[in-house]
Amino acid sequence: MMSGTIVIKNGYVFDPLNEVNGDKMDIFIKDGKVVKELSGSEMKDAKEIDANGKTVMPGGVDSHSHIAGAKVNVGRMMRPEDSYKWARGKTPLTHSGSGYTVPSVYMEGYEYSQMGYTTVFEAAVPPMEARHTHEEMRSIPMLDMGGYLVLGNNWFMMRYLKDGDIDRAAAYVAWMMRTHKTYGIKCVNPAGVENWGWGKNISSLDETNIHFEITPREIIDGLTEINEMLGMPMSMHLHANNLGHPGCFETTKESLKLSRSVKAKQNMGVEWADTKMDLKRDQSVYLTHMQFNAFAGTSWRDFESGVKPLADYINNTDHVVIDSGCVPFGEATCMTGDGPSIHDVAVLTGSKWSNTDVEMECGAGVCPFTYLKSNPVHSTQWAMGLECLLLIDDPWKTIMTTDSPNGGPFTKYPLVMSWLMSEASREQTFSECHKWANDRSTLGGVDREMSMYDIAILTRANTAKTIGMAHRKGSFGAGADGDVTIYDIDPTKVDTRDFDNLIQKFSTAEYTIKDGNVVCHNGEITLVPDRRTYYVDVDVKDADEKDMLKDVQEWFRYYSLGFKHYPTPEKYLVNPTVIKVNAEK
Ligand SMILES: [Zn+2]
Structure with missing residues (x-):
């Protein structure tokens, strides 16, 4: 049998990027890539899986999860109690592993693979911890990965933007992506995290921070503009200011408006898979964990969901x-x-x-948390997370996450899917949780039930498209990576009242296939495959870069880290896979 060559027969296929909605068809993969067909002799050598009566989707793609890096490891160290709750034993093929909300690196790979995921992006890489983050990503089996570089409170960034030197700021971003082998721009509480170094925060878009005297508005504006100037694969990835505070939805809405006039542009030198839909992204801002940025009210007493006004805005842009x-x-x-x-x-x-x-131009916090059904605020947050996905009409504007492990661990995705697909499942949870969930949100009045097609959009097609990976992920277009999930679910016979069955079937894919090889079968890891780390290499004008670098080197005299130890060498990455971006185009 040829490795990486497989045919999946007779399944019900959900491939939204090709507008395939449950059609009964065969999927062919040759040498790890999707092809239109296999020749007679190739068919003889191919592995064959009969997916008759089953659901077939491209492999799952998670565009926002925290599974590698300094703060994740602090989470593991802080939570020894996390490790005796959940474990996987060793097999001849796999390591043992433990941890529930912050699993060990091996566990992360196995558990994602068991659910049918093949690709996961780490949502926050602090520049000075890039080496550590890559070392962890290197140790996570089963998954293709990449990481977003945290730049919203970076000292050079803030200084260049304050000076209005957008070309230098752009040259800096390009150099930083290459230097730390990262994939996209992440902006967390812009200007506010810098203030945290002084025990303070920022509460409005127009407040300046200490020393740099720059506002969140200026940073969001600048990063969005630079992102599209360079033509990055993903748009600017925003964690808005005031997160987790009652009333923060207003700040979020104002923040989203800032990117409205910026036109999305991707200058990637890649082969795009052959698909029906336009694979290029439309958005100029990708807002993360909207639920945490959608609190309304003025205090915890009159706290309520602010998802509706945000969803109304997003529906109209x-x-x-x-x-x-x-x-x-x-x-x-x-x-x-x-x-x-x-x-x-x-x-x-x-x-x-x-x-x-904190002293690394970033400032992460870690805190164990238990969301209780008896708690009024937590129950409202449960409703709000689902409102984010159910009140925004167009599924191509939404992605399903738990901001793992912030809202809950990624292993709870199947439960979230059941709530999206089943009103009965939501009713059941309403009956078990605090009445605020119903009283303080609009979820109770929502009768939308997502289809299998919608789920495929929210968990692979749109995640891939949003982060600029649809040229190879989240699609069965010819040329895409041969990543497939087969769920033992007959989509023509789904009974949304039997949501426990859905949860169980989504938790353990019958087959997870990566690059044309079966890597997990009914929860058992059958192959530890090759994987890749993606990063972008942006081509900018040499003169811009030289000029900028002179300035950066000058300032490194004041760092405790030597400049030559700052970059992350490629050897830290498993299978470094460069995505070339030509900013001049
Ligand atoms: Zn996050």
């Missing part, structure tokens, strides 16, 4: 994609580059907490 940050109840570990917001959580709950990266 075309420049925003969001991921949800759903809250599936139970244990979580909050961890974000937004240190002050996590400190607020710790004060609120009295839980243990930790800061990390």
